[in-house]
Amino acid sequence: MSAPDPAAAKRVAGYRAAGAVCDGMVVGLGTGSTVFFAMERLGERIAEEGLSIAGVPTSYQAAMRARRYGIPLTGLDEHPELDLAIDGADQVDPRFRLIKGRGAALLREKCVCDAAREVLIVVDPSKMVETLDAGVPVEVLPFAAGTVSRRLEALGADPVLREGVRKDGPVITDNGNFIIDCGFGAITDPSRLEREIISIPGVIECGLFTGYGEKITVILGEEGGFRILS
Ligand code: 5RP
Numbered sequence: 001m002s003a004p005d006p007a008a009a010k011r012v013a014g015y016r017a018a019g020a021v022c023d024g025m026v027v028g029l030g031t032g033s034t035v036f037f038a039m040e041r042l043g044e045r046i047a048e049e050g051l052s053i054a055g056v057p058t059s060y061q062a063a064m065r066a067r068r069y070g071i072p073l074t075g076l077d078e079h080p081e082l083d084l085a086i087d088g089a090d091q092v093d094p095r096f097r098l099i100k101g102r103g104a105a106l107l108r109e110k111c112v113c114d115a116a117r118e119v120l121i122v123v124d125p126s127k128m129v130e131t132l133d134a135g136v137p138v139e140v141l142p143f144a145a146g147t148v149s150r151r152l153e154a155l156g157a158d159p160v161l162r163e164g165v166r167k168d169g170p171v172i173t174d175n176g177n178f179i180i181d182c183g184f185g186a187i188t189d190p191s192r193l194e195r196e197i198i199s200i201p202g203v204i205e206c207g208l209f210t211g212y213g214e215k216i217t218v219i220l221g222e223e224g225g226f227r228i229l230s
Contacts, residue, residue, distance in 0.1 A: 144202025
């Protein structure tokens with residue numbers, strides 16, 4: 001038996017999400033390999049069917065992808081309410097609480113998630129967990145990175161400043177901030193932890209998304225098909 005192919009499952013999930021987009025919609029576009037498959041398919045639909053949509057990208061990377069696929073772009077100023085958002089996740093629990101931010105786009109992703117009437121989370125099976133336990137990315141003001149780290153330690157984390165691939169300096173987000181990755185082990189009360197983290201002065205946002213379960217539908221791609229969880 002061959003090993004599961006996460007890219008195949010991601011493509012299935014992304015393509016299925018792109019199929020849910022209707023003419024005239026304004027769509028939040030997340031960041032990451034799974035949602036980029038959705039953007040690829042949206043580009044095909046624009047070219048083949050004349051689908052007319054506008055996308056709100058959550059990062060410069062997402063904006064560049066969207067342009068490459070021919071998706072017209074707009075922003076939250078023009079469209080403070082979005083018909084739909086499509087995004088990936090690093091972990092999803094049974095109540096559709098999420099950990100996001102491995103791609104360092106969590107701040108704009110949360111703004112877009114908040115602005116959307118409906119949110120499609122596109123994932124492969126490795127993302128589904130009973131209890132959130134992945135590292136939580138925290139976007140912090142560089143000026144306060146030291147004090148924020150101490151406060152995160154007091155909450156039980158082992159904070160690590162995220163560095164670039166060459167390890168010669170911190171990752172800088174699209175908003176000019178740093179990312180601190182925080183292992184907490186199994187997170188028994190994600191909502192409380194989210195509130196505690198974002199109340200620290202100097203924290204801009206964190207990658208726990210716990211308040212959006214009602215409007216989230218998960219599209220779980222598998223190699224041979226997909227499942228819709230809502
Ligand atoms: C970026 C994110 C991504 O959605 C998350 O990391 C999932 O990425 P991928 O689809 O590549 O597995 O939160 O900030």
